[in-house]
Amino acid sequence: MNFYETDLAGIAHFSAYFRFMEEAEHALWRAAGLSIGAAEKTGGWPRVSAAFDYKSPLRFEDEFEVWVRVARITRRTLQYSFVMTMGETKIATGSTTVVCVSKAPDEPMKAIDLPAEILARFEVAPDSEA
Amino acid sequence: MNFYETDLAGIAHFSAYFRFMEEAEHALWRAAGLSIGAAEKTGGWPRVSAAFDYKSPLRFEDEFEVWVRVARITRRTLQYSFVMTMGETKIATGSTTVVCVSKAPDEPMKAIDLPAEILARFEVAPDSEA
Amino acid sequence: MNFYETDLAGIAHFSAYFRFMEEAEHALWRAAGLSIGAAEKTGGWPRVSAAFDYKSPLRFEDEFEVWVRVARITRRTLQYSFVMTMGETKIATGSTTVVCVSKAPDEPMKAIDLPAEILARFEVAPDSEA
Amino acid sequence: MNFYETDLAGIAHFSAYFRFMEEAEHALWRAAGLSIGAAEKTGGWPRVSAAFDYKSPLRFEDEFEVWVRVARITRRTLQYSFVMTMGETKIATGSTTVVCVSKAPDEPMKAIDLPAEILARFEVAPDSEA
Numbered sequence: 278m279n280f281y282e283t284d285l286a287g288i289a290h291f292s293a294y295f296r297f298m299e300e301a302e303h304a305l306w307r308a309a310g311l312s313i314g315a316a317e318k319t320g321g322w323p324r325v326s327a328a329f330d331y332k333s334p335l336r337f338e339d340e341f342e343v344w345v346r347v348a349r350i351t352r353r354t355l356q357y358s359f360v361m362t363m364g365e366t367k368i369a370t371g372s373t374t375v376v377c378v379s380k381a382p383d384e385p386m387k388a389i390d391l392p393a394e395i396l397a398r399f400e401v402a403p404d405s406e407a
Numbered sequence: 408m409n410f411y412e413t414d415l416a417g418i419a420h421f422s423a424y425f426r427f428m429e430e431a432e433h434a435l436w437r438a439a440g441l442s443i444g445a446a447e448k449t450g451g452w453p454r455v456s457a458a459f460d461y462k463s464p465l466r467f468e469d470e471f472e473v474w475v476r477v478a479r480i481t482r483r484t485l486q487y488s489f490v491m492t493m494g495e496t497k498i499a500t501g502s503t504t505v506v507c508v509s510k511a512p513d514e515p516m517k518a519i520d521l522p523a524e525i526l527a528r529f530e531v532a533p534d535s536e537a
Numbered sequence: 538m539n540f541y542e543t544d545l546a547g548i549a550h551f552s553a554y555f556r557f558m559e560e561a562e563h564a565l566w567r568a569a570g571l572s573i574g575a576a577e578k579t580g581g582w583p584r585v586s587a588a589f590d591y592k593s594p595l596r597f598e599d600e601f602e603v604w605v606r607v608a609r610i611t612r613r614t615l616q617y618s619f620v621m622t623m624g625e626t627k628i629a630t631g632s633t634t635v636v637c638v639s640k641a642p643d644e645p646m647k648a649i650d651l652p653a654e655i656l657a658r659f660e661v662a663p664d665s666e667a
Numbered sequence: 668m669n670f671y672e673t674d675l676a677g678i679a680h681f682s683a684y685f686r687f688m689e690e691a692e693h694a695l696w697r698a699a700g701l702s703i704g705a706a707e708k709t710g711g712w713p714r715v716s717a718a719f720d721y722k723s724p725l726r727f728e729d730e731f732e733v734w735v736r737v738a739r740i741t742r743r744t745l746q747y748s749f750v751m752t753m754g755e756t757k758i759a760t761g762s763t764t765v766v767c768v769s770k771a772p773d774e775p776m777k778a779i780d781l782p783a784e785i786l787a788r789f790e791v792a793p794d795s796e797a
């Protein structure tokens with residue numbers, strides 16, 4: 278964890294976890310042979326929701342893992358869940374839901390069906406927590 | 408909303424909302440005659456959880472309001488809820504729970520009772536959504 | 538200054554000043570009847586350089602001023618200078634240079650002349666430091 | 668480069684480079700067997716200055732290198748210089764100067780001599796640009 282992610286309480290600021298979440302999500306896309314960057318050209322992927330439960334603080338230079346899995350797929354949304362760990366210690370759990378939207382300049386966003394080529398690359402992972 | 412809060416999709420990045428949340432929470436403390444800064448000297452106020460549901464995007468230079476209220480008080484925690492609006496449009500709703508912890512260098516954090524002088528300044532607000 | 542802008546040294550993180558810089562720059566544009574947002578539709582305004590000299594630290598909840606002036610105008614660039622103060626105390630001085638570029642998707646950025654309607658709104662301010 | 672580091676112009680926000688700078692600086696400390704975290708316990712290392720010149724934009728998912736070297740050592744300061752590259756392309760050059768200060772709660776910062784154990788680990792690198 279980086280110095281710029283700390284706050285005056287000496288721990289990682291809670292908002293930094295949402296950036297860790299995004300990094301893990303995009304790494305999952307790359308591992309699936311996809312890129313949010315390419316996907317952005319045809320449609321957008323705004324968030325519907327994002328949440329974290331904080332279990333144990335992160336301190337400067339702590340090294341941690343972010344585990345991400347696809348928790349749920351609907352016609353127009355993907356839900357991910359996250360577990361952050363440092364060795365045996367659970368740091369945090371989180372989740373986020375993204376929706377696929379059509380991309381037309383100066384028009385309101387409109388939810389559309391997940392593109393088939395993206396749907397083909399993901400499946401719901403069994404819950405490793407269960 | 409500031410340029411540095413946008414992302415390549417042209418809207419406010421979802422992680423920025425958690426900073427807006429914190430600004431509103433600390434403004435509430437100041438309005439109550441308190442300061443997180445002073446409070447930090449005796450104890451810490453880490454997050455137990457933080458969440459947002461996103462309803463409508465924010466674009467560069469949009470001006471919006473963040474409404475915060477104390478939603479729940481327990482012996483050791485404060486829960487806030489947030490509504491972000493832009494005119495008649497609901498932008499997002501959020502919530503966060505903070506816990507009061509003892510502050511001893513190089514010791515693990517330990518939850519303690521909310522200090523009386525802080526408890527005296529807050530009460531649970533009626534739910535304006537209901 | 539906000540909590541999320543502090544670091545474990547208990548002061549504003551040095552990278553936050555560059556966001557303060559941007560806020561002041563864009564407020565100057567608005568005061569001149571312009572918007573970077575509108576300007577972005579025809580051309581881009583990337584940075585050529587950005588710098589700060591730090592004089593005195595900012596602490597949580599410190600209230601400060603950011604003074605911005607146009608220091609230099611060339612055919613294709615605008616240079617701003619910044620002074621941050623808290624009462625009589627000088628917090629920092631900074632400068633940044635932006636260049637106007639043509640905006641064509643998937644093409645490299647190319648510097649272009651400053652649009653006349655923008656040039657008409659700015660002039661180089663006398664150096665208040667001198 | 669991460670999605671959260673982009674802005675609505677579709678490139679890395681200029682303020683993100685100062686976080687890249689810090690990551691490289693701290694990686695250099697670790698490579699020298701030192702930790703800013705441990706060093707923070709006895710003294711602080713605030714910035715005196717920080718600057719970047721931007722040469723070529725970074726786009727989402729671009730992979731780049733940050734080269735850091737110690738450019739100058741004085742009795743109380745360390746100056747680093749940075750070169751960011753992506754393959755053969757120079758992305759940016761930067762520099763920052765940090766000063767060592769005594770750390771006493773509620774007292775103003777005061778510059779002190781660089782600790783010998785830290786001085787022993789660094790030397791000025793030849794300028795690879797020259």
